Amino acid sequence: MNELPNEASAQPAKPTIFFDGVSSRRRQVTLALGYALEIVEEGGSPVRWAYADIRRADSPPGILRLASMSAPPLARLEIRDAALAADVTLRCVRLDEHQTTGRGVAKIVGWSVAAAVSIVCVVLFGVPLAADRLAPLVPKPIERRIGDASEVQVKTIFGRNSCEDAAGKSAFVKLVNRLRDAAGLDDDSMTAGVLPTSVPNAFALPGGKVYVLKGLLDKAENPDEIAGILAHELGHLKHHDNMRGLIYNGGTSFLIGLLFGDVTGSSAVIFASRSVVEASYSREAETAADTFAIEIMHKLGRSPKPAAELMFRITGKEGGGLTSILASHPLTEDRLARMTKEDRPASGPPLLTDKEWQALKGICGSGKV
Amino acid sequence: MQWTPIGSEPLPPPLPPTRVDFSGNRTEFRKLVTKGAMLELVTFGFYRFWLVTDVRRHLWSNTALDGDAAEYTGRAKELLIGFLFALAILVPIYLAYFLVGIEFERWQGFASTPLFISFYAFGQFAIFRARRYRLTRTVWRGVRFWMDGSGWAYSFRAMLWGLLVFLTLGLALPWREASLERYKMQHTHYGDLRGDFAGDGWTFFKRGWWLWLLSPVALVIFPLAPFFYAEFKAREWRWWLDGIRIGDVSLSSQLPHNAFYGLYWKVIGWWTLLSTIFAAYLGGATLLVVKLSGLPAEQVFGPDNTAKSIPMLVMMVIGYFALALAINIIMRVYLQRDLWAKVLETVEVHDIGAAADVRGSGELASALGEGFADGLDVAGF
Numbered sequence: 001m002n003e004l005p006n007e008a009s010a011q012p013a014k015p016t017i018f019f020d021g022v023s024s025r026r027r028q029v030t031l032a033l034g035y036a037l038e039i040v041e042e043g044g045s046p047v048r049w050a051y052a053d054i055r056r057a058d059s060p061p062g063i064l065r066l067a068s069m070s071a072p073p074l075a076r077l078e079i080r081d082a083a084l085a086a087d088v089t090l091r092c093v094r095l096d097e098h099q100t101t102g103r104g105v106a107k108i109v110g111w112s113v114a115a116a117v118s119i120v121c122v123v124l125f126g127v128p129l130a131a132d133r134l135a136p137l138v139p140k141p142i143e144r145r146i147g148d149a150s151e152v153q154v155k156t157i158f159g160r161n162s163c164e165d166a167a168g169k170s171a172f173v174k175l176v177n178r179l180r181d182a183a184g185l186d187d188d189s190m191t192a193g194v195l196p197t198s199v200p201n202a203f204a205l206p207g208g209k210v211y212v213l214k215g216l217l218d219k220a221e222n223p224d225e226i227a228g229i230l231a232h233e234l235g236h237l238k239h240h241d242n243m244r245g246l247i248y249n250g251g252t253s254f255l256i257g258l259l260f261g262d263v264t265g266s267s268a269v270i271f272a273s274r275s276v277v278e279a280s281y282s283r284e285a286e287t288a289a290d291t292f293a294i295e296i297m298h299k300l301g302r303s304p305k306p307a308a309e310l311m312f313r314i315t316g317k318e319g320g321g322l323t324s325i326l327a328s329h330p331l332t333e334d335r336l337a338r339m340t341k342e343d344r345p346a347s348g349p350p351l352l353t354d355k356e357w358q359a360l361k362g363i364c365g366s367g368k369v
Numbered sequence: 370m371q372w373t374p375i376g377s378e379p380l381p382p383p384l385p386p387t388r389v390d391f392s393g394n395r396t397e398f399r400k401l402v403t404k405g406a407m408l409e410l411v412t413f414g415f416y417r418f419w420l421v422t423d424v425r426r427h428l429w430s431n432t433a434l435d436g437d438a439a440e441y442t443g444r445a446k447e448l449l450i451g452f453l454f455a456l457a458i459l460v461p462i463y464l465a466y467f468l469v470g471i472e473f474e475r476w477q478g479f480a481s482t483p484l485f486i487s488f489y490a491f492g493q494f495a496i497f498r499a500r501r502y503r504l505t506r507t508v509w510r511g512v513r514f515w516m517d518g519s520g521w522a523y524s525f526r527a528m529l530w531g532l533l534v535f536l537t538l539g540l541a542l543p544w545r546e547a548s549l550e551r552y553k554m555q556h557t558h559y560g561d562l563r564g565d566f567a568g569d570g571w572t573f574f575k576r577g578w579w580l581w582l583l584s585p586v587a588l589v590i591f592p593l594a595p596f597f598y599a600e601f602k603a604r605e606w607r608w609w610l611d612g613i614r615i616g617d618v619s620l621s622s623q624l625p626h627n628a629f630y631g632l633y634w635k636v637i638g639w640w641t642l643l644s645t646i647f648a649a650y651l652g653g654a655t656l657l658v659v660k661l662s663g664l665p666a667e668q669v670f671g672p673d674n675t676a677k678s679i680p681m682l683v684m685m686v687i688g689y690f691a692l693a694l695a696i697n698i699i700m701r702v703y704l705q706r707d708l709w710a711k712v713l714e715t716v717e718v719h720d721i722g723a724a725a726d727v728r729g730s731g732e733l734a735s736a737l738g739e740g741f742a743d744g745l746d747v748a749g750f
Contacts, residue, residue: 024509024512024560024729060433074511115415
């Protein structure tokens with residue numbers, strides 16, 4: 001039993017515990033520090049761990065917990081005596097080799113910054129490029145399906161049926177056709193209509209759908225005002241702005257979400273950065289659509305200025321500090337200034353006769369909305 | 370705490386209940402999360418995998434059961450890789466969601482809204498798989514915990530119970546929790562010991578039904594809400610701990626019903642303080658910008674002056690990040706570390722001798738589940 005009395009007496013009072021990684025049995029052991037660390041359980045065969053294989057495992061304060069690269073992965077040796085622990089630590093030269101060091105952290109920071117920079121570059125340059133190139137390539141049927149889906153939504157919000165007064169409708173069709181011809185859009189798919197709601201607005205949907213809301217007709221004072229706005233919406237169609245926006249917004253929100261992940265309050269950051277980035281993209285598209293509208297109106301020999309005046313009547317002066325960074329459209333006063341610059345005396349015939357104009361204004365019937 | 374080696378003799382007679390000791394140093398933990406939160410900011414959040422791993426390593430290794438501390442063997446790189454894999458899988462799913470959504474919308478406006486539920490189901494799946502990852506990285510006495518069972522079967526249960534809870538305005542919640550916990554625990558193993566959950570919905574219901582009745586009051590008198598929530602959480606924790614079984618080992622807890630009042634109010638107090646400081650900072654920054662530019666305030670923030678408001682914007686962003694960082698630290702210190710310590714000091718373990726000689730088994734699970742949980746924002750601890 002006591003063949004090694006000198007070693008037994010050298011053992012500290014606090015027990016050293018060994019778990020062999022196969023069972024949860026708690027084995028009280030003694031250590032022999034020779035060429036390798038020898039773990040001896042009374043009545044069992046000793047286990048040898050080479051010093052170079054020994055690594056530190058997480059432990060509470062006051063306990064040195066060791067694992068070995070060549071033992072079962074969960075085998076653990078727990079030394080509770082400070083002097084013995086110091087002795088063993090001294091011999092295990094590669095004890096902390098696997099821990100994350102300052103250099104490791106610097107590497108993480110470096111790679112994260114690189115990843116962030118690349119994501120930002122993709123958001124600023126890659127995604128807009130992809131959106132511009134891909135949008136015209138989206139097959140017409142898919143575009144039309146998306147348009148159909150949004151049309152159903154729009155009609156759920158703004159009223160089930162578009163306005164159908166016969167005289168008004170023929171005036172509207174005449175106006176739209178003249179603009180479409182001037183714009184050079186393929187006619188196979190384009191549809192346009194007036195929806196009975198008092199909201200003053202107009203919009204284009206994917207697949208060549210243009211809608212004017214009744215509220216806009218009520219505020220308009222002459223056909224040129226409506227024509228300019230319609231021309232602007234046709235510009236969106238011509239430039240595939242819907243599909244571009246869809247690809248662009250999907251791409252940026254995915255990438256920005258990836259970037260900020262799970263930092264507390266990240267949704268606010270994601271929301272803010274998305275708003276800024278997307279607003280600037282949308283402002284560009286709006287400016288391009290304005291350019292297009294100016295061209296069309298000039299081609300028809302009419303001035304683009306009335307449309308901007310109509311917008312100004314609706315929105316009033318908009319400018320103000322931070323909000324302009326977040327605005328999805330150029331400021332109305334800037335658009336008015338630009339269209340005023342492009343104002344030319346009318347050289348073409350009026351787009352609608354007075355009678356047609358009155359019919360258009362009454363397209364939804366009177367006093368319905 | 371003397372422990373006689375068991376050798377080959379039969380199981381020892383039942384011992385008095387043992388306690389769980391938490392030896393974590395609070396200052397050390399605070400430093401750990403402060404450093405982690407700062408690195409998280411610098412790395413645009415990518416450091417979160419390392420931070421969450423460090424937090425778990427700290428909590429696990431300082432939790433000692435019957436004199437032996439647990440260990441968390443998961444590593445951040447696994448989480449990062451799991452997250453990237455999860456993204457690769459989630460992207461096509463998002464695309465499919467979008468395309469199916471379009472078909473639904475064509476048929477009827479806003480008909481695709483219920484499709485959102487499929488993401489909830491996926492989130493439940495992720496919760497189950499994330500738990501499996503964490504459990505297989507939990508080691509005690511050289512033997513790991515592990516889990517079998519199916520994430521989708523769990524998700525299906527969670528959905529059905531979720532529907533029932535919705536239909537009963539929350540009254541079925543105790544039974545939902547009991548059923549889901551039973552599924553999770555019955556598929557939990559420690560070596561060759563199998564887990565179980567002995568809690569039942571009725572017990573939980575009896576402990577908390579009046580909170581359900583009073584919850585509308587908290588909507589009106591909202592300072593009461595933290596009390597109600599703390600009360601609910603404490604009762605839930607105690608009921609949950611009382612139900613846990615691993616083989617013949619069982620847990621019980623004497624967690625007092627008012628145990629969390631202090632924690633929640635401290636968090637609210639800090640939050641109020643920090644928001645006040647943030648507001649004052651914004652006010653100061655505005656004054657500074659106005660002073661330095663030498664223009665009247667209306668002009669600085671007026672139209673055509675976007676360029677001049679950029680310094681203001683930068684100061685706002687810096688302030689916001691500092692606020693997020695501070696709140697991050699506070700949440701982790703109070704709601705993770707302090708809550709952990711508070712709960713553990715009430716836990717008693719019975720018949721721990723049953724776990725004295727358990728044979729290790731079970732395979733490591735991948736971190737994909739945690740990746741999904743992260744990608745879908747349902748990550749827990």
